[in-house]
Amino acid sequence: MxxxxxxxxxxxxxxxxxxxxxxxxxxxxxxxxxxxxxxxxxxxxxxxxxxxxxxxxxxxxxxxxxxxxxxxxxxxxxxxxxxxxxxxxxxxxxxxxxxxxxxxxxxxxxxxxxxxxxxxxxxxxxxxxxxxxxxxxxxxxxxxxxxxCFGGTTALTYLRRGDVREGQSMLVLGGAGAVGSAMVQLGKLAGVHVTATTSAGNLDLVRTHGADTVIDYHSTDVSRHNARFDVIADTVEAMDFARAQKLLKPGGRYLAIAGTLKEMLGSLRKGPEGKRMIAGPADERLEDIVELGRLAALGQYRxxxxxxxxxxxxxxxxxxxxxxxxxxxxxxxxxx
Known part of the structure; x- marks a missing residue:
């Protein structure tokens, strides 16, 4: 400034x-x-x-x-x-x-x-x-x-990069934070079946944002979950690509939203069965900012x-x- x-x-x-x-x-x-x-x-x-x-x-x-x-x-x-x-x-x-x-x-x-x-x-x-x-x-x-905008633009960036589409399933790690709650809301708006993790005190909050299933990560080891997902959106560094692969469907994407340099470098090559990791800074696009305001005015994102x-x-x-x-x-x- x-x-x-x-x-x-x-x-x-x-x-x-x-x-x-x-x-x-x-x-x-x-x-x-x-x-x-x-x-x-x-x-x-x-x-x-x-x-x-x-x-x-x-x-x-x-x-x-x-x-x-x-x-x-x-x-x-x-x-x-x-x-x-x-x-x-x-x-x-x-x-x-x-x-x-x-x-x-x-x-x-x-x-x-x-x-x-x-x-x-x-x-x-x-x-x-x-x-x-x-x-x-x-x-x-x-x-x-x-x-x-902070959580909203990050969510829109990674939903776009991850090619997240209607009918797919997504696991959001850290569903109560600014980015996690935006991922839940905007993912649901895109027609995605959303499972999210959070602490026990935030279960109801994450449900109000539209998550179909909410998991208390203190009492449940999500890495042993029976379900398989098209996308894992990790907003809190709760997992790594090696662990995520066990929960991803073939062709699945691990969104390392809170990723480090290791994740950025690792995103350059695919894992088995076409699984891949996506990392890097979020976009700062005027189009995304305008879209978030439009959705807020409609009551579809808050x-x-x-x-x-x-x-x-x-x-x-x-x-x-x-x-x-x-x-x-x-x-x-x-x-x-």
């Missing part, structure tokens, strides 16, 4: 949360910085809500998957986060627009998914008019709009909101994400 100095009087300021070092939630600091000014083709959005997701906490804590720490530091900052303002998704209202902008007008409600560019843990965010931003559909509130924190309480939102027990999304309300 760019903060440009303006000539003349002191520029307006905004507040943003900075992670200037790697570490626990205590490294976060609320600071005042210059309010961005939109240039031609840009819009300035006043953030009403954002989220703290697994990506945010991984970057803040420098907690990258096995084999990815060096690559993660090279990409995101060796000694500290290169982009200190975290946050990948938001909902808000257009404050001002730059010259030539025709798609958006001041006052319009929008939702956006800057994704890997981050920067949404702030009162204002600059976005390109042609970027990952769309009008918030009528009937979708700001808190829901802010939570649409991210589960676990807890809502005030903007001034951002470290507590990170601490909750750190527990690994959040259900769906942790939302931070920035403005009324």
């Amino acid at each position: 760019r903060n440009r100095a303006a000539s003349g009087p002191k520029e307006p300021e905004m507040k943003a949360w900075f992670a200037r070092d790697y570490g626990g939630p205590e490294v976060l600091r609320l600071e005042e910085v210059g309010k961005p000014v939109p240039q031609p083709g840009e819009i300035l959005v006043k953030v009403h809500a954002t989220t703290v997701n697994s990506g945010d906490r991984r970057i803040r804590a420098c907690d990258f998957p096995p084999g990815m720490k060096t690559l993660g530091r090279l990409a995101l900052g060796w000694n500290r986060p290169r982009q200190p303002i975290l946050g990948t998704e938001l909902a808000g209202k257009v404050e001002t627009v730059g010259q030539g902008v025709t798609r958006f007008s001041p006052g319009e409600a929008v939702y956006a998914f800057p994704g890997g560019r981050m920067g949404t843990h702030a009162e204002y965010v600059l976005l390109k008019e042609t970027g990952p931003v769309a009008h918030l559909p009528e009937g979708v509130d700001m808190l829901t709009g802010a939570a649409l 991210p589960h909101i676990d807890k809502v924190y005030a903007f001034t309480n951002m470290p507590a939102a990170h601490a909750h994400a750190d527990t690994g027990r959040k259900r769906g999304s942790v939302v931070v309300q920035v403005a009324e």
Whole structure:
């Protein structure tokens, strides 16, 4: 996110949360910085809500998957986060627009998914008019709009890459998280028979998202399940390809959504009976963002909101994400 100095009087300021070092939630600091000014083709959005997701906490804590720490530091900052303002998704209202902008007008409600560019843990965010931003559909509130994209775009990416089709069967490992609950909902919407794993306290929640069968992974070893699946969507690193092969039908796909470098390299070759592993970063496509908003407006997809924190309480939102027990999304309300 760019903060440009303006000539003349002191520029307006905004507040943003900075992670200037790697570490626990205590490294976060609320600071005042210059309010961005939109240039031609840009819009300035006043953030009403954002989220703290697994990506945010991984970057803040420098907690990258096995084999990815060096690559993660090279990409995101060796000694500290290169982009200190975290946050990948938001909902808000257009404050001002730059010259030539025709798609958006001041006052319009929008939702956006800057994704890997981050920067949404702030009162204002600059976005390109042609970027990952769309009008918030009528009937979708700001808190829901802010939570649409992180889990939703990941689920759409892997359903697409895995060629998941109507009539197939899918096992979702970790059905209560932001990505897992999106996989359950969007898989069911695609006509898939969904089995999902979760802890005992989340069984009913996952059922409400549409899972046909829900398994308590504490009491049942899913690797010994009698059923065979066309697809296994692993959102929590609960399995590896070798174990997954025993549960896959011939030609089945193991979606290593939370995969490490090992899974990315392993995805280059097939297993026996045409079984294969699919891994890698999720897509950040405007088409997916718009589709998630459309489905939310129809009531066919709704991210589960676990807890809502005030903007001034951002470290507590990170601490909750750190527990690994959040259900769906942790939302931070920035403005009324």
